[in-house]
Amino acid sequence: MRLFKLTLSTIFRRKSWAICALLVLIFPFVLPYLSSSTENPVLFKPALAQAAWSLxxxxxxxxxxxxxxTLGEKNARSGTGEYFQSTGISPGRQLVEIWAAVSIFVAPLGLGAALVCILAASPALADERSxxxxxxxxxxxxxxxxxxxLIALACSIASRFGGLTGFILSAGLCSYGLYGVGYMKMLLDLGSNPIAKWLWTVSPHYHLADPTERLRYKLGAIEWGQFPLLLAYFAGILLLYVAISRMIFRTKVSA
Incomplete structure (x- = not known):
């Protein structure tokens, strides 16, 4: 786990993770004051919840x-990946170790947003609170x-095609799944287009993982009978991206 420790230490020393932590844990309390939600106290908690998850x-x-x-590109270009491969650490394991180090800092952001919503924006009624x-x-x-x-995909694409390409493709895919799919659905509602329908079907529906609308209008939790279906859907995407990432990832720049 030497590459994991090296990557973890590199991210920790850069301190940029601390800015993200402050944005998710502190800034949601500031943003509602910059909007009209302060004029109506009823809107303050929904605005706080939306700000936390958006951030x-x-x-x-x-x-x-x-x-x-960035880390995927540097691992390939700096010779670090080639060195670790010479010591017996396979490309697949290198990808897993870089992915794990980044995930330790990124995955808790969702939990942080949830804690802000639970501790500071929960409804007063007991049933609604639960x-x-x-x-x-x-x-x-x-x-x-x-x-x-998406972290694994970004790392693997960057190792082969460069950090900028890895970031743009992975961030674009995530943004499209969160917001662009909704516009695609609007186009389908206006008329029947087989290509658009096929594109909408194969698109990653990340908007299903965004709770802002459900929290804003207090639509309640996802039915527990349906929740495993969502887990299975995103787990399927995970397996697909893992396979693609492993095929793309490389530990050195080709001559």
Missing amino acids: AWLCAIFWGLFAAS MWIATNLQYSILFALVVLP
């Missing part, structure tokens, strides 16, 4: 995927299932 997603995309891309807690915990799990395979 968690933004930090995961713009910092987590960027960090994974449902609120269950909703946030469900989506912290879905957050991790979405982000973790």
